[in-house]
Amino acid sequence: MLAKDYKTLFIEKLTPLYDLLETESFFYIILEDLHQMKRIDLALNPGFSFSDEELEKWNSITEKLQKEIPIQYILGKAHFYGLEFEVNENTLIPRQETEELVEWIVKKNEFKGKIKILDIGTGSGCIAISLAKNLQDATxxxxxxxxxxxxxxxxxxxxxxxxxxxxxxxxxxxxxxGQNFDIIVSNPPYVRNLEKEEIKKNVLDYEPHLALFVEDDDALIFYRKIAELGQKNLVQNGQLYFEINQYLGTEMMDLLQAKNFKDIELRKDIYDNDRMIFGLKSDG
Structure with a gap:
């Protein structure tokens, strides 16, 4: 079957579940993964066709997308901060907002030399590995x-x-x-059960709940614990970074102030949501 004809069928099957732009992006992601072809390659080669074996692979992937399994889990990989990561049902899929957190840390520390960093709740390792790759003197x-x-x-x-x-x-x-660090960073579970209705089916049904959800009555349990450990195990003026629940920015500011952090900064993500926070370990 011609690839361009399959694309038409692919879009017909998936647009009831996804919008057109997302569906087209899925098609080209799969095209590159299975055939090492980009959009321009297909445009320049309109006669390109799938063998029967390749067609079986496409059909299998399409069926999984119809079940709303995330494409990253289907292909077993995701891209984050210019790197490729294996992902599976045991790890969250790395997200663009988390790249912003990594960028903040890299820009603030790229000339610091030898520093020691701890990532708490690493999952796929995307934060820790991206920092190690971009802060090459860091441990x-x-x-x-x-x-x-x-x-x-x-x-x-x-x-x-x-x-x-x-x-x-x-x-x-x-x-x-057990040891001290210059930087502690964490993207811990922060979605409250009351927010489940806002979560897309492909996240709710397939991503690990252990890494996503906290109880409604103690949504900041991980942040409080990590901030306490930060006061014990950060060096003087050590840096603490969190990705946070967009609805709890004020509460996070209050928590870090209560835990004696200074120079606290709350930042918004590309979608204008309160998404990340920073504090320095204070003298007292």
Whole structure:
């Protein structure tokens, strides 16, 4: 079958679930993954066709998209901060907003030289690995409560040619990190159950709830614990960064002030939502 004809069928099948632009982007993502062809390559080669074997692969992927399985899980990979990461049902799919958090840390520390960084709740390792790749004098540690997530993160570190230390640890049960860090960063679970109705089906049904949700009556449990550990295990004027729930920016400012952080800065993401926060460990 001609690829351009399959594209028409692909769009017909998927536009009831996704908008046209997203559906077209899926088509070209798959085209590049399966055939190493970009949009321009297909335009220049309108006679390109799929073999029966290739058609089976396309049909299988299309069926999974109809079930609203995220395309990153279908293909087993996602792109983040210029790098490629393996993703699976044990890890969240890296998001553009989290790239903004990494960019903030990189820009603030690119000339600092030897620093020690800890990423708490690393998942696929996207934050820790991106920082290790872009702050090459940094020593980076990454913690997660999920052994399977850590296995994925370790493979991603090898894939992206960086050397990290990975630790299996439940941060809520940790009283001391055992060493000091210049930077602690975390994108912990922050979606409240009351916000589930805002979550798309492809996230709700397929991404790990362990990494997403917190109880409505204690939504800042991870932030509070990590801020307390930051006061114990950050060096003087050490930096603390969080990705946060967009509805809890004020509460996060109050929490960091209560935990004795200074120079607190709340930033919005590209969608104009309160999404990330920074504080320095204070003298007192």
């Amino acid at each position: 980076v540690f990454a913690i997660d409560v999920s052994e399977k997530a850590l296995e994925t993160a370790k493979r991603n570190a090898v894939k992206n040619e960086v050397d990290l230390t990975f630790l299996l640890k439940n941060i809520l049960e940790t009283e001391d990190l």
